[in-house]
Amino acid sequence: MEIDVEQYKKDLLAQGAEVVFSKTKNLTDTPFSYCGGCGHGVAHRLIMEVIEEMGITDKTIGVAPVGCAVIAYEFWNIDAVQAAHGRASAVATGIKRTNPEKFVFAYQGDGDLAAIGTAETVHTCNRGENIAIFFINNGIYGMTGGQMAPTSLIGMPSSTAPYGRNPDMHGYPLSLTNLLAQLPGTYYITRQAVNTAANVRKCKKAIRQAFENQKLKKGVSLVEIVTNCNSGWKMTARQANKWLEENMLSQYPLGDIKVPKTDN
Amino acid sequence: MAKIKGFVEFSIEQCKGCELCIEACPFDVLEMSHQVNGKGYTYPLMKHPEQCTGCTSCALVCPDVVITVYKVPTKK
Ligand SMILES: Cc1ncc(C[n+]2csc(CCOP(=O)(O)OP(=O)(O)O)c2C)c(N)n1
Ligand code: SF4
Ligand code: SF4
Ligand code: SF4
Ligand SMILES: [Mg+2]
Numbered sequence: 001m002e003i004d005v006e007q008y009k010k011d012l013l014a015q016g017a018e019v020v021f022s023k024t025k026n027l028t029d030t031p032f033s034y035c036g037g038c039g040h041g042v043a044h045r046l047i048m049e050v051i052e053e054m055g056i057t058d059k060t061i062g063v064a065p066v067g068c069a070v071i072a073y074e075f076w077n078i079d080a081v082q083a084a085h086g087r088a089s090a091v092a093t094g095i096k097r098t099n100p101e102k103f104v105f106a107y108q109g110d111g112d113l114a115a116i117g118t119a120e121t122v123h124t125c126n127r128g129e130n131i132a133i134f135f136i137n138n139g140i141y142g143m144t145g146g147q148m149a150p151t152s153l154i155g156m157p158s159s160t161a162p163y164g165r166n167p168d169m170h171g172y173p174l175s176l177t178n179l180l181a182q183l184p185g186t187y188y189i190t191r192q193a194v195n196t197a198a199n200v201r202k203c204k205k206a207i208r209q210a211f212e213n214q215k216l217k218k219g220v221s222l223v224e225i226v227t228n229c230n231s232g233w234k235m236t237a238r239q240a241n242k243w244l245e246e247n248m249l250s251q252y253p254l255g256d257i258k259v260p261k262t263d264n
Numbered sequence: 265m266a267k268i269k270g271f272v273e274f275s276i277e278q279c280k281g282c283e284l285c286i287e288a289c290p291f292d293v294l295e296m297s298h299q300v301n302g303k304g305y306t307y308p309l310m311k312h313p314e315q316c317t318g319c320t321s322c323a324l325v326c327p328d329v330v331i332t333v334y335k336v337p338t339k340k
Contacts, residue, residue, distance in 0.1 A: 012270070041328055042327050238283055
């Protein structure tokens, strides 16, 4: 028997149904410019939800990258600036040092953070700046049409390596996150994903931790978020999330990489 | 124990038809429409509303924040 959906909703409202999930006020009404199914949208939402839940909306400044998220400030209903390619953590450093009472974060793709911005990323982490870095790793340059990135997997096809990444020619996938964990200036480093509801919940906890850590002034908190780029990978969103699970997560396993030592 | 009941609403014009919500729903509540929205994308509908528990899984994975979730509070 077909249920009348509108009637069913009315019945549940009459039984006291309440909203348990709705869009955070920290996202604007501007629709995301991202391809359908792209992980950038979920990453934006989680960061903005955490800022709302912590009550730090007026105390937070974000730095947008070059990459698909270049106009993230149009979507985030908070103060934000946009940095030159790869330089988001350097810009975030300046903002934090001049406004130490603010919560400051850099939001960067893998081409931005781990290719052109490698030097800035390493030195920001080595200086132990009190900022959060959200690193959106989709293993490709999404914005410019799916070129190979340092993070691309071995064998992964892209527009600049159509037969797949060949380590003899192109080198190996770079896990900058693991290298950064070696630096004394990093305080908290974790790798998360947003491809399933369970992973979204865990990722949000990690983002919250990264913001909470800023109060302690103990260095960089970096949350890598492994995401899909279904357009660059030339897949549907559902196929891309499956491919992510089966391929990206063996190269980039999820979980905490560096957690603060508890003093006792 | 009383059955947990909920429902979802969609901002249909924001939907990009990615189907990740369909994949995420543990209770087979959703299906894609046969119509398209103003952007030309198909969008989700509640096929089996009576199976929805208001668990929020669909909303958590939706990249375009299309979904609002309602739940009837469970009585003690
Ligand atoms: C100085 C400079 N060099 C190159 C470019 C071209 N460019 C724009 S975005 C991009 C890569 C972005 O990749 P990523 O950071 O992984 O972001 P995604 O789009 O995948 O999220 C490049 C090379 C540029 N805009 N500026
Ligand atoms: S090109 Fe890739 S990273 Fe960019 S919006 Fe599309 S799916 Fe997302
Ligand atoms: S709230 Fe849960 S049960 Fe209801 S449609 Fe969404 S995923 Fe399915
Ligand atoms: S996950 Fe969101 S954008 Fe994708 S089909 Fe479902 S409602 Fe539409
Ligand atoms: Mg990328």
